[in-house]
Amino acid sequence: MLLVIRTHYNFRAVEARWRxxxxxxxxxxxxxxxxxxxxxxxxxxxxxxGRIHMGHVRNYTLGDVVARFRRAQGFNVLHPIGWDAFGxxxxxxxxxRKIAPAxxxxxxxxxxxxxxxxxxxxxxxxxxxxTCSPDYYRHEQKMFLDFLARGLAYRKxxxxxxxxxxxxxxxxxxxxxxxGWRSGATVEKRLLTQWFLRSxxxxxxxxxxxxxxxxxxEKIRVMQANWIGRSEGARARFAVAGRTDDxxxxxxxxxxxxxxxxxxxxxxxxxxxxxLAETDPDLAVFLQDCNRTGTSxxxxxxxxxxxxxxxxTVRHPFVDTWELPLYIANFVVMDYGTGAVFGCPAHDQRDxxxxxxxxxxxxxxxxxxxxxxxxxxxxxxxxxxxxxxEGVLIHSDFxxxxxxxxxxxxxxxxLERTGHGCRHVQYRLRDWGVSRQRxxxxxxxxxxxxxxxxxxxxxxxxxxxxxxxxxITGYGNPLERHPTWKNVSCPxxxxxxxxxxxxxxxxxxxxxxFLRYCAPHxxxxxxxxxxxxxxxxxxxxxxxxxAVLHLLYARFFVRALRDCGYLTIEEPFTGLFTQGMVCHVTxxxxxxxxxxxxxxxxxxxxxxVRIPDGAPVTVGRSEKMSKSRKNIVDxxxxxxxxxxxxxxxxxxxxxxxxxxxxxxxxxxxxxxxxINRVWRLGTRALTMQPVERLPYTMLGPSPAALVRQAxxxxxxxxxxxxxxxxxxALARIRxxxxxxxxxxxxxxxxxWAYYFTLETVVRLLAPITPHLxxxxxxxxxxHTHLLAQFPWPTPDITLLVETTVVxxxxxxxxxxxxxxxxxxxxxVTLEKAALAVPTxxxxxxxxxxxxxxxxxxRIVNLLVSSS
RNA sequence: GCCCGCUUGGCGAAACUGGUAAACGCAACGGACUUAAAAUCCGUUGGCCGAUCGGCCUUGCUGGUUCAAAUCCAGCAGCGGGCACCA
Numbered sequence: 001m002l003l004v005i006r007t008h009y010n011f012r013a014v015e016a017r018w019r020x021x022x023x024x025x026x027x028x029x030x031x032x033x034x035x036x037x038x039x040x041x042x043x044x045x046x047x048x049x050g051r052i053h054m055g056h057v058r059n060y061t062l063g064d065v066v067a068r069f070r071r072a073q074g075f076n077v078l079h080p081i082g083w084d085a086f087g088x089x090x091x092x093x094x095x096x097r098k099i100a101p102a103x104x105x106x107x108x109x110x111x112x113x114x115x116x117x118x119x120x121x122x123x124x125x126x127x128x129x130x131t132c133s134p135d136y137y138r139h140e141q142k143m144f145l146d147f148l149a150r151g152l153a154y155r156k157x158x159x160x161x162x163x164x165x166x167x168x169x170x171x172x173x174x175x176x177x178x179x180g181w182r183s184g185a186t187v188e189k190r191l192l193t194q195w196f197l198r199s200x201x202x203x204x205x206x207x208x209x210x211x212x213x214x215x216x217x218e219k220i221r222v223m224q225a226n227w228i229g230r231s232e233g234a235r236a237r238f239a240v241a242g243r244t245d246d247x248x249x250x251x252x253x254x255x256x257x258x259x260x261x262x263x264x265x266x267x268x269x270x271x272x273x274x275x276l277a278e279t280d281p282d283l284a285v286f287l288q289d290c291n292r293t294g295t296s297x298x299x300x301x302x303x304x305x306x307x308x309x310x311x312x313t314v315r316h317p318f319v320d321t322w323e324l325p326l327y328i329a330n331f332v333v334m335d336y337g338t339g340a341v342f343g344c345p346a347h348d349q350r351d352x353x354x355x356x357x358x359x360x361x362x363x364x365x366x367x368x369x370x371x372x373x374x375x376x377x378x379x380x381x382x383x384x385x386x387x388x389x390e391g392v393l394i395h396s397d398f399x400x401x402x403x404x405x406x407x408x409x410x411x412x413x414x415l416e417r418t419g420h421g422c423r424h425v426q427y428r429l430r431d432w433g434v435s436r437q438r439x440x441x442x443x444x445x446x447x448x449x450x451x452x453x454x455x456x457x458x459x460x461x462x463x464x465x466x467x468x469x470x471x472i473t474g475y476g477n478p479l480e481r482h483p484t485w486k487n488v489s490c491p492x493x494x495x496x497x498x499x500x501x502x503x504x505x506x507x508x509x510x511x512x513x514f515l516r517y518c519a520p521h522x523x524x525x526x527x528x529x530x531x532x533x534x535x536x537x538x539x540x541x542x543x544x545x546x547a548v549l550h551l552l553y554a555r556f557f558v559r560a561l562r563d564c565g566y567l568t569i570e571e572p573f574t575g576l577f578t579q580g581m582v583c584h585v586t587x588x589x590x591x592x593x594x595x596x597x598x599x600x601x602x603x604x605x606x607x608x609v610r611i612p613d614g615a616p617v618t619v620g621r622s623e624k625m626s627k628s629r630k631n632i633v634d635x636x637x638x639x640x641x642x643x644x645x646x647x648x649x650x651x652x653x654x655x656x657x658x659x660x661x662x663x664x665x666x667x668x669x670x671x672x673x674x675i676n677r678v679w680r681l682g683t684r685a686l687t688m689q690p691v692e693r694l695p696y697t698m699l700g701p702s703p704a705a706l707v708r709q710a711x712x713x714x715x716x717x718x719x720x721x722x723x724x725x726x727x728x729a730l731a732r733i734r735x736x737x738x739x740x741x742x743x744x745x746x747x748x749x750x751x752w753a754y755y756f757t758l759e760t761v762v763r764l765l766a767p768i769t770p771h772l773x774x775x776x777x778x779x780x781x782x783h784t785h786l787l788a789q790f791p792w793p794t795p796d797i798t799l800l801v802e803t804t805v806v807x808x809x810x811x812x813x814x815x816x817x818x819x820x821x822x823x824x825x826x827x828v829t830l831e832k833a834a835l836a837v838p839t840x841x842x843x844x845x846x847x848x849x850x851x852x853x854x855x856x857x858r859i860v861n862l863l864v865s866s867s
Numbered sequence: 868g869c870c871c872g873c874u875u876g877g878c879g880a881a882a883c884u885g886g887u888a889a890a891c892g893c894a895a896c897g898g899a900c901u902u903a904a905a906a907u908c909c910g911u912u913g914g915c916c917g918a919u920c921g922g923c924c925u926u927g928c929u930g931g932u933u934c935a936a937a938u939c940c941a942g943c944a945g946c947g948g949g950c951a952c953c954a
């Protein structure tokens with residue numbers, strides 16, 4: 001059918017048509033094929049909030065560009081999607097709207113699935129996975145049991161944020177300025193027995209593995225390395241004076257400063273602190289006081305150092321007769337190292353501050369190299385600035401005269417020899433607490449039996465399903481309060497027992513969903529053949545906010561699964577791309593209230609005003625789109641007005657994908673205009689005489705130049721897309737379409753050159769604006785098969801070779817002219833050509849040429865001096 | 868406090884390994900078409916000076932290396948991100 005020439009592209013009809021064709025042809029469904037190289041591209045799966053936002057559009061469009069590009073390159077592409085469906089918002093919705101979390105989640109998924117479809121993404125919907133489905137979480141319950149059997153899952157007491165009004169545990173994000181987000185009650189710290197995964201067992205491996213991730217952003221690797229936080233040092237034991245059984249074990253990175261020790265301090269939750277409090281009522285009060293401190297960052301920042309001097313003293317590990325005071329201090333954290341420190345005021349600023357507060361004497365044991373110890377000591381004491389650098393040891397018995405690096409090793413050796421300590425590598429990384437006292441999560445499949453203790457649910461009883469009939473009130477844990485669900489008989493003794501009512505952290509589901517996509521309907525959780533074929537993910541794309549938690553948990557989880565025999569890989573994601581945020585300016589009217597972009601319009605004078613009354617509006621800086629800033633642009637509305645291709649094109653234009661992007665109305669208009677320009681280029685092909693393919697050598701000069709430019713564009717766009725530089729790829733394509741618009745002549749082969757160039761543009765645009773490309777491919781170019789299944793173009797490399805180059809000519813380093821020269825010309829020819837440039841001659845006339853620098857194919861620099 | 872980034876026209880940006888700074892786009896301005904508007908098309912657009920040809924300056928700031936620096940080095944400033952009583 002001939003295309004009717006119109007000035008406007010009917011995106012509604014075109015997009016709907018090709019979407020339907022792709023879907024019915026199932027051309028995006030992946031099938032394992034060991035004869036073809038695979039490519040696994042994955043965007044971080046969405047939480048089903050109910051609507052897709054611009055961040056999603058950016059994320060999935062980028063992924064789709066990669067998927068379509070790699071598919072065209074001949075890879076067997078896996079590009080799946082699913083839903084990260086457990087989590088707190090569903091419970092909030094249940095509370096606010098009296099709708100069951102499952103129902104709320106389901107209807108959100110239905111709505112979002114439709115919105116994703118409208119974007120024309122080349123997703124394999126046959127592999128859709130929903131994490132709140134028992135078919136999904138039954139497998140992670142099995143994994144949990146395997147972890148438990150291997151000692152990778154365990155229980156221990158841990159501090160949680162406790163809301164005394166809601167009688168519930170709060171996540172850190174739910175604690176705002178030390179208060180519960182809903183109740184406003186002061187949040188307390190409570191010790192609760194919780195489930196943990198032993199992620200610290202993999203600290204070294206997770207750190208070393210970062211070295212192999214050369215297709216990850218450096219920034220993310222640094223963040224993970226810092227998070228894991230490896231420190232080398234020693235543990236040392238200080239015996240408690242007068243109590244033969246008790247000792248205080250500390251960790252230090254500076255064991256060489258032990259002779260400068262002035263005190264020891266314990267965390268309030270240290271077992272010895274608790275033990276001492278039993279016979280010391282003042283200490284008990286102090287410990288209670290410490291528990292009341294909030295956990296938010298703001299609170300931590302303003303928290304004063306609080307400490308308590310106990311009645312006991314501890315003995316120095318190197319000098320048995322030397323006794324040091326023992327403090328309990330709130331700045332010592334229980335879950336790092338041993339929960340105890342020794343204080344060395346002269347060489348640690350925080351210890352110095354502590355010493356000042358408690359009038360503890362300062363003993364200098366390290367002086368900077370080539371410095372007088374007496375003068376230095378005096379200066380340090382008066383300035384009250386600790387010296388934390390390297391230097392020479394003094395007043396330190398067997399360490400005297402050593403440099404601090406050597407002394408560190410000597411001190412450790414001595415600790416080990418005397419049995420008072422040992423070398424130790426400490427990580428900042430903590431074990432992953434996976435317990436949540438929440439309803440909408442995966443139930444932890446264990447049973448608590450008064451006789452048998454913790455009993456795993458037997459495999460045949462999986463999944464442990466969430467009850468449907470829960471009452472979500474906002475108080476306590478709904479599973480705990482459910483009348484019958486938790487009551488079961490013990491699988492071992494058959495006696496009365498209770499289910500675990502904690503559910504798993506939602507990061508648990510996201511730690512293995514990418515494995516499930518490989519065989520989403522398999523009876524086993526992981527199908528070994530499919531996982532071996534598809535994994536690892538070749539290109540993972542998502543927001544930088546997951547740089548540490550999700551990406552680190554997943555890396556740990558895959559290793560834990562490996563050790564349980566599920567798979568053999570180590571790193572789940574060999575390529576990672578972190579996209580920037582989508583931002584928008586904020587609008588504020590004079591009363592200080594924020595206004596939504598749809599309530600604001602540009603007046604005739606060019607200033608922004610409020611829509612109903614024309615009241616002036618101030619434009620604030622561009623910030624990440626969010627409800628609270630009222631700067632969200634509605635995705636559905638944009639797609640409805642401009643079409644998916646325009647939205648995709650805009651979001652990929654201009655800004656490099658890893659940087660933040662400003663959403664502007666002008667920008668989306670510009671994308672829409674460009675789509676129409678390409679459309680018109682397509683319609684122009686229809687008016688041409690039937691096109692006959694001509695060999696390049698028969699083309700006239702101008703058609704030949706266009707064809708050459710098309711080949712060059714193929715080469716550069718391919719290179720750009722390999723590196724996800726979509727903005728520059730688009731700039732190249734635009735340059736080519738600009739040339740097409742200007743191209744008008746009747747030289748030999750003009751029609752062929754135009755047709756070929758149009759075909760090139762269409763093929764290069766296919767990953768970016770797939771509907772438009774498919775339409776032009778079939779309707780304007782006359783192809784009868786799907787472009788979505790057609791190979792990527794390859795440039796004719798013989799046409800990429802330039803015969804001439806523009807030589808820049810500088811005089812004394814300043815550009816004075818250019819000249820066309822044959823490519824590869826020798827230096828003598830280049831120098832001659834350079835000297836002949838008229839604009840150059842005016843600058844060298846009457847001057848002496850001292851030196852000539854010739855860089856073939858690039859530049860000639862003439863150094864002249866007057867006279 | 869510690870650790871990372873980043874800084875180029877009015878704006879988003881480009882520039883391979885040090886070799887013609889500002890490609891591509893947005894906005895703006897001028898023009899064509901139109902009764903008019905929109906759409907479209909054609910121009911101009913880093914700054915300063917100069918009638919034109921042209922000249923001088925210009926990649927956060929100050930220095931350095933080099934025939935040549937947005938790019939490399941040192942110091943400083945500003946912005947952003949991560950971690951944070953981590954011993």
